[in-house]
Amino acid sequence: MKVIDLNSDVGESFGAYKLGRDEDVIKYITSANIACGWHAGDPLVMDKTVKMAVEHGVGVGAHPGYPDLLGFGRRNMNCSTEDIKNYLIYQIGALEAFCKVHGTRLCHVKPHGALYLTAVENKEVARAVAEAIMSVNPDLFYVALAGAKGELMRTIGQEVGLKVVYEAFPDRAYTHEGNLVSRNQPGAVIKDPDVVSKRALKMAKEGKVIAVDGTTVPMEVQTLCVHGDTPTAVDLVKSIRAVLEADGVEVKPMIEFV
Amino acid sequence: MKVIDLNSDVGESFGAYKLGRDEDVIKYITSANIACGWHAGDPLVMDKTVKMAVEHGVGVGAHPGYPDLLGFGRRNMNCSTEDIKNYLIYQIGALEAFCKVHGTRLCHVKPHGALYLTAVENKEVARAVAEAIMSVNPDLFYVALAGAKGELMRTIGQEVGLKVVYEAFPDRAYTHEGNLVSRNQPGAVIKDPDVVSKRALKMAKEGKVIAVDGTTVPMEVQTLCVHGDTPTAVDLVKSIRAVLEADGVEVKPMIEFV
C-alpha cells in the first residue's frame, strides 16, 4: 500500500495580521511547516499553531526563512553561509521550545521561500541549511525538492547525515526533465481541482508526473506541498486528500513512514 | 567554606554593532546571561558567546527581554502576560539550540532590563516569566532579586516549581530595608573598586550588606551581578574575584552549588 504525507505552510500570521486558513487546512494535512518569526509568524502564533497541530495529530516542522518580514522571506538575501546556519539554528530552537511546551517533538525542517530556492541552486547554502539542522538535532528530517533539480539539495542533506524527504508540488507544472516550470511561464500553476487531485494521486501512487510536453516523468515523492491561504485552497486540499484515500493511498505524517 | 557565583550580561552585540568586553569579562565570571536577539544579541553573537562560555567553563543562561532593540529592552512595554510568556519561551528555545550545538546545557534564565524590573514589581509578570521557564525546562534556574523587594518574584518562582537563585548587586547602594536605592538618587551606583570588592565579599561571606544609613542588613545571596561593558568594569570584576578568592570564598557556577 502506498503512503504519502501532505505538508502545508502554516503559522504565517503576525501580531494583528492574520494570514491563511490554518484552522481549516490543519484538518487535512499531515505535516505542518510552521513559520518561526523571521519572515512570518510570532511567538503567540507559534504557540497556537503547534497546539493545533498536536490536537490534529499533524507532524510539526520548522519553516525558517530570511530575516525579512517586510518581504515575507521571498527575496533572496546575500547572506553568508555562517549567517544562514546560525539564523536556522536560532529559528529551529525557538520552535522546538514550543514543541516541548506542548509535549510533542519537532519532526522536520523545510526552508522557506527564497531560502528554499537558493538551497536548490546553491550547494553551499544547501549545506549550511543541512548542517544547521544536523547541529541542533540529527533526528530532524530535511524536506527537499523532488525531481532532477532537487538532487543537489537532497544529496547534500544525505551527505551531512540527515534523513531527506522528497517534496513535490501537485499544483505546479513540471518540465520533461522533472523540473518545476518557472512561475513566470503561462500554465506554471495549475488551478483546476480535478487536475491537481489527479496529479497528486499519480505522484503518490505511481511516483510519476505528466510533464508539460505530455511525457510521463518518474519522480520519487514522499510529501506533497499544498496550500491553505484561501477557502478555495483549503477545498483543494480536502479534495486531494479524499482522492488519495479513495484510491487506497494512506495519508500520514512523514515522521511515521520515511 | 562559602561559595558564590558571579554573573554578567554578555552577548549584547548586534550585527556590525559591538557592545561590551565579553572576551575579557568571561575570564572572571562563572555564569553568563546571554542576550537572545530581542533587545540585543543576534544568532552569530549567540553562537560565539555560548562557545566562549563553554571554553571558559562558564554556565550559560538566557537573558530574554522585551521586543525593543531600539530601546535595548530598557523601556517598559505594556505586554500581556500571554505575550511575555510566549516571548520568553521563544527566546529561551533559541538560546537552548546554541547550547546543543556546543554540547552544553542551558543553566539559568534571568530576565533583562525593564522586564526584570517589572517582574520585581508585578506578580503576574513574575509568574509569566516563571511559567515560561518551567514550561520549556523545569531544571532551569530562575535568577531573581535578593533582598526584601525581591521576595515577590522569588516566592512566585518557587511556587511555580523552579529553583530560584538570589542575586545582589555589589556596586549598588541598598536601603535599610534591603532594597536597591533608585538610580535617580545620588550615590546609587558605587564606583570605588575597593569599596565594591569589599561589599561583594561581605555579601558572599557573611550574607550582609551595609545600607546607606550605615546599618548592616542581612541578605541571602547566591550570585553577584557584575558588568563588563568597559575596560574599567572588567578590571573591577577581576578585582572582585581576586578579593573573594583571597578571602577563601569559592567562586563557581550557580549550577554547581545552588
Added chain:
Amino acid sequence: MKVIDLNSDVGESFGAYKLGRDEDVIKYITSANIACGWHAGDPLVMDKTVKMAVEHGVGVGAHPGYPDLLGFGRRNMNCSTEDIKNYLIYQIGALEAFCKVHGTRLCHVKPHGALYLTAVENKEVARAVAEAIMSVNPDLFYVALAGAKGELMRTIGQEVGLKVVYEAFPDRAYTHEGNLVSRNQPGAVIKDPDVVSKRALKMAKEGKVIAVDGTTVPMEVQTLCVHGDTPTAVDLVKSIRAVLEADGVEVKPMIEFV
C-alpha cells in the same frame, strides 16, 4: 449649514499582510490617517494609499505610532518625550515625502493607538506630540480627543501653536462627563448602524451626544472617526455619510473648514 469631517485609519497593511478595506472606505471618508511604517504600513502601502486619497479628494494625514509592529502600536511603551518627539518627526517626514511624490500636501497628524491614549492622559506626551508636529510643519492640524477628557491634549496643542481638530467617536458610548466609556465596559462599542448614524448626526449637527445615563452632553466636534476594517464597517461609514448628507450636513476634509 453644518459641516463635518469623517476620518479613518488606513494604510495599515504591511508587506504580504493585508488589513482593512481601504479601497472601499476611502470613497466615503474625507480625511485619511495613514500609518507610517512603525506600528503598521510600509513604503509601498504609503505610496499606494496617498495616491488613492488624492484620487478621491481625501485629505492626507500622518498616523504615527510606537515602534511596535508586533503589538500594532496598541501597547504603551515607556518612551521618553525626546524619543516620542523624534519618532514622530521621522514618521511625519516619511509620509510627507509621499505627499510630495503625489503632488499633495500633508494636512494633519493623529497619533495612533497607545500613543494617542497616552497623549490624552499625559501632558508631557501630549506636548511632545504637538512639538514634533510644530517643528516639522506649523500648518499641520493636530487631531485630538473631543470632550472633557481631551481638554488637556487639545489645550497643549493650542499652546504649542497648532490648529487643533476635535475628534469624536459615533460608535462609542460616552459618560455624563463627556468621556469615552472604557472598552472593558459592556456597551462601550455601539454596533447598530442606525443608532451609530444617528449619533453621528447629533454630533455633527447639534454638537451633542447622548450619554449612557440618557443625558444630553454638549460636545464640540469637527471630525468623526470611523472604521474600514470589515465590509460591515464600510457599510456603516457609507450609512453615516448618507444620513449626514440627507440631513443637510456638509461632509468635507477638515483642511477645508477648520
Added chain:
Amino acid sequence: MKVIDLNSDVGESFGAYKLGRDEDVIKYITSANIACGWHAGDPLVMDKTVKMAVEHGVGVGAHPGYPDLLGFGRRNMNCSTEDIKNYLIYQIGALEAFCKVHGTRLCHVKPHGALYLTAVENKEVARAVAEAIMSVNPDLFYVALAGAKGELMRTIGQEVGLKVVYEAFPDRAYTHEGNLVSRNQPGAVIKDPDVVSKRALKMAKEGKVIAVDGTTVPMEVQTLCVHGDTPTAVDLVKSIRAVLEADGVEVKPMIEFV
C-alpha cells in the same frame, strides 16, 4: 583654483549602540551622508547628527539603505525596483523632516553599501534610486561613482534630470581602466596616511589617479569619500584636509560648487 568636497558616512549609531567618531570627523568633512534608520541610524541619532552638521557648516545628505539592520545594509537583497524606489522616498523624507527641524536643507543622496554597489552594476536599480530622489526633490544631488565603472549610474542620474556628483575613494586602489580594485584583492585598501593624502590631492587637483599598474588614469572627481569609524581614520581625514588646503585646494560642501 581647484575645489573639492569631502564626504563621510555618519549617524550610524543605533539605540544603545554607538558606531563611529562622528563628533570628530564632522570637523574635517564638508558633506555628511546620514543613515536613515533602515540599515543604521535612528530618529534620535538623525536629529543629533543633522544638528551637528549644521553647527559645523557641513552639507546634509541622506544615506538610505536596504531594510537590513542585522546586516548593516551590506548584503544585497533582491528587491524590486518598485520596492527600492519607495524605500528611498521613505528614508529621504524622514531625514528631510530633521533638516526642517534644524532649519537647513537636504543637499544630496548617496545610497549605502550593497544598494550603492548594486546601483553601479544594475541600470534598473540605478534608475529606481535616481527616480526616487527626483520624485521627492529635483534639487537633490545624486552622489555616484567616478571612473569608468560609474558611468552607467551617473548617466542614468543625469537622464532622470538630477545633478550628479562624481565620487572617488583616495584610500582605494584603482585599475588601469579606472575601476576600484575588489576588496578581495591584496592592496585594495591603502592604509599609509601619506600615500592616501597624496592620492586625494592628485584626485582633487589634477583629476587623476595612479592605477595599480603605475599608469596615470584621468578621473573627474567632485567629492572624496573618507571614513570616521576609528580615531586613526579621523586622523587620516584631518591629514587629507590639511594636505589639500596646504596645496591650495579649496575644500567646501558640494552644494556650494557643483
